[in-house]
Amino acid sequence: MSTDPPLPHPELLAAIPRLRRYARVLTGETTRADDLVQETLARAWEKRRLWAAGTDLRAWLFTIMHNVFVNQRALARRDAQNVSLDGDEDGNAAWQIPVRAMQQTRVELIEVLREVGRLPVDQRAVLMLAAVEEMRYEEIATVLSIPIGTVMSRLSRAREKLRRVAQATPAEPSTLKIVK
């Protein structure tokens, strides 16, 4: 509707890299991630009257993305009963983002990316929002529609897992080939 106030285009555009990154972390894959971002932007425009101008656009977009993701996952799970998708029933399969697409050259960093990919998707989400997006716990709770207590427990579980991996694997260089 032309009567609705438009969303601020530069801000929306600026949010795309963050949305894509988060979508990749959720879906574990680049193509599905971009579909998710596209769907999120479409929803954002549909629901633009629900966005209060001046409030944090990023958090609002992440909230929409979370809802779209949850719905898509539910649909995929329903389809899975008929079609049988391999190993992705909980959305917990390790991700398939190729090392090259990760643009990383340090083994340490590649290892971190891999380990994040091995976390259950719920923990991945909280870890990304807290540690990388630096959102406040209250914001994360809103984005994911979960209580703050759950945010905290998922976060501490995720960090604990990464820590244990970091301690158990003290650098195994040479075995990784980096495609540049």
Added chain:
Amino acid sequence: MSPLPLTDADLNAYVDGALAPARVFDVEQALAKDPAIAIRVNEMRQQNALLREAFDPWLADPIPAVLVDAARAPQARLPWRRFAPYFAIAATLMLGVASGWYLRDATLERSGTPTTFARQAALTHVLYAGDVNRPVEIWAAEEKRLVTWLSRRLGFAVHAPDLNSAGFALVGGRLVAGNERPTALFMYENADKQRLSLQVRKQPPGTSDVAFRYAIEDGVGVYYWIDEVCAYALSGQLDRTQMLSIGRLVYAQLATPEPGQSK
């Protein structure tokens, strides 16, 4: 009253700056007394830093045209894209002119031309200039460290031009994973909190020079130029004349090679 025992959640919240002030005091006391807790907190901080270092480069990936379009108001989008991919072929035939333009755009985007450089610079500027808390990785207070670090990461000597005469003070800088090669970003701010960013990256050998050019990318003005060594982009939401005069200032300072600067 003795404090409640510290939990892992307390430490997490402390590291994330989300702990209630009263509790922060308890944690800090425990930190001072118990080295194991101090180690744990330090590990969490390092983990955070590592995560950011691992995931931040993803932000610099070029944005697919379809997503740039999806960010536009529905009525401003090219009509055929709404039906893509189903009618993409048919629509391309019908809207030859519009899609021809689109394809030209997409080609430029892929091949890393100056147009892409300006666009990328504008997007990067919007991304970081809008970040109130962390627009830069290293603040201007540590300018020397910043310059040394960026020069090392970029593989050639860069320095932050002094724009004080134009009313812009250096905020700091960061490394940006560019489309093809790493890019240094220097952020400046004036008294009205307007921000400017200067991005510098090395040019692949054999690219031709581009004299001062101005482009408006998504509401951000970008002055860019390319010499035989580097590509430069000055981005900001200022008027064109102001941008031009600052652009000239930057150009004058960067064009003077530092003594001993390697090619």
